[in-house]
Amino acid sequence: MGSQNVELMAHMMRRVGFGAHQDEIDAMLPKGYEAAVDELVSGPDVVEYLPDDVVMRFHVDMNELRFTTSSAGYWLYRMITTNYPMQEKIALFWHGIFATAYSKLNQARSLLNQIDMFRNFGMGNLRDLLLELSKDPAMILWLDNNANHKGAINENYGRELLELFTMGVGNYTEEDVKECSRAFTGWTLGNAEYMATRAAKDSLWPYGRIAWHFEYRGYDHDDGEKTFLGETGKFNGEDIIDIICKQPATAKFISRHLYDFFVADEPPVPQWPYTPPRDPEAIEVLSKAYFDSGYNIGAMLRTLFNSDFFKNESARFARIKSPIEMVVGAHRFSGNITQPTFDIGDAAEQCLFMNQGPMQPPSVEGWHEGMEWIDSGTLVERVNFASKELSDIHHPGARSIIERLATINGGILSPSSLVNNCLELLGTVNATDDTKATLTTFAEQFGDVDLRNHKPGDDSEKTVGNIMRLIASTKEYQLC
């Protein structure tokens, strides 16, 4: 088992999920890379998480799950504790593209239902996913499809379905937007009028306290002939989705999003029509997988993780961690969150301070990612959060690192050995020589660390904590 294999496995586990402990990587290595990909994408036989009825006993907020902090916390809790990270990762992927925000809905429960839909359909057939999305109550309200009526269309959903969700600008006409919107007339919510009245009048819960549901109203559906992307017929929403799915533009658009999220940062989406992809061949490979598999996202992911453009060294640490990846990764590593206590709300707040509040994207365009995650305000939050979280030597993750360090060289480590081993155990193997040198100079103030008879919280352990703190503050730790 060479270190090459370890690094590749670690790379894949950062992208399939939120990073992995050395123990988890070690357990995967004997299976071989392809089998590991298959296992992590397919997921465990039983997806383990605390059932909602138990979660709801923790505190009032968890029972409500209507507020942003508690519901964002609930999702983070799932991400932090799940044994199927890929499922949460794909939900986060679609949440970034089909970006729906609490600000307009005032009902986080409906957003959690949408996230759950991403879990269930996010790695299946794109057609099924788009169909679910078009019927998703949070989406219907978010993009005003409840105001899209026969004879009086509202183009909001019809436009974004084409522009932001599937094909991107330049691949359809304004006429296509109108025809697409006509096809989705009558796709609304049960109680739409009642909720509209409520929203106009009041107040704390303008759309009510009960979960919403989809309703198709034939009488409000425009059943006339439509011409959409060159095809003509009495199209309903399903037909529109069929036509969208067979477009090469859709294949390319989804492929580029997958590349951006799982391989390497692309420029912001609004620049896509003008800036070619970082790796056009990779987009071709993924597009081919899209058509070969009959629009299957899971098949595209398997192709992606097994391709050279992913396995290549140039794809490693080629993404800036999103705030959610940063927070979930650090908590999964430290292992301090096992139950949906109030700590979960703090984790949600941390994401918000770093400008990525779950279920609070700034607009339907989603977050601007990559380099735009970093500014002088967010960098302070990122560094302070990660350095505090990882330096706490009482957390299970740090304890397992200390136990491993204590077995190296009889438990006595020189400053440079301590730094190098901590970098490796934290997976920050991308540290430059300059960074290593600075960390080592920092470590030298503590001299050799002697972990032979270490006790929780003693000086030798504190030294390890201090090194971890500094590693969490490096430039390299910002990447994944």
Place this chain on the structure above:
Amino acid sequence: MSTNGKDASLVVVQLAGGNDYLNTIVPYENGHYYDNRKNVNIDQSDVLKLNDEVGLHPTMTAIKSLWDQGKVAIINGIGYPNPNRSHFRSMDIWHTAEPDKIGTEGWLGRVLRQMDPQKENVLTGVNFGRGLPRALGCKDVSVASVGDLASYGLFPDLEDEALRKYALDAFSKMYGGAEGRDAVSSMLGETGASVLKGADLLRSSVGKYSSDIEYASSSIAQSLKSAAQVMSADLGTRIYYTQQGSYDTHAGQLDVHANLWSDLSAAVGDFMDDVDSQGYADDTVMFLFTEFGRRIKDNGSGTDHGSGGAAFIIGNKVKGGMYGEYPSLKEEDQLEGDLFFNNDFRGTYSTLLEQWLGYEAAPIVNGNFEQFNFIKN
């Protein structure tokens, strides 16, 4: 357009949660007020009378004193068309100046981008509080969000000062120095360096500041004190932002609302005195706003979300007085039980932008809106 110098600064206080207009600028001679507010009202004899019709909430003595000096402009009936009674959406609208679609850039963020297009000063805008309000968010603009000024910066949880200094030195070496190996690394390095610079400057302002003003311990007083500290350090900051709340008084309003205004009014009074004694009174204007007013009829012990509200503009260079019209409380004039707005908030923004800060308003607030004349020439 600009009648004021490049030193003009704006101090924004967001009253989060929806401040009750009717109990802030109380229409104490209006029978409809007492008819609708059976329980949640301010007694006529308690209000601080501003004229024959309206008076301030009794706790607002400091602001009343500023009013008497002609330094307070009250914008009555401020709002926007088709009011949205969701806190989040309504606050978004105020932050992005976009009532009709979901905006992506904060109005103050746009101002900051014009003030410092080359990003030379990381402290042009400073927010006091954690997390960035959307009003300040904008591409290519970075704003320092300061929770606690004295401990602001990296590794605030490291109590051992010597160790913290070592850690900061290491951070400085890792982020500064040689150019990064690629664009991302360089960008991280530059940002890290500006973080350190901004943090050092901000923390140093605490040591340089001295004042006879004793601020109260309330969080809004401490936030405004921090703003005064930063101001006194001459760091080139022009937008100060902070918030207080929650004004979301669905229940138990009388006590909660009185406490909030007692804190806020005293803090504003102390801040203006402080700014005056530091010599910045002619360069400073305060702007107090909230996302919406509250329902005309009370609900027994509180009030629900409404529309139409009031904003305050305070400073030496402000022409004190009433602006906008006090909306009618008559039933036939109401908007679904709420006050009708009569002036668009973007008119007030435009006035502040053009007449005070000296920037063309239309591109920032997305259109042309009628301005007031509450800034002295």
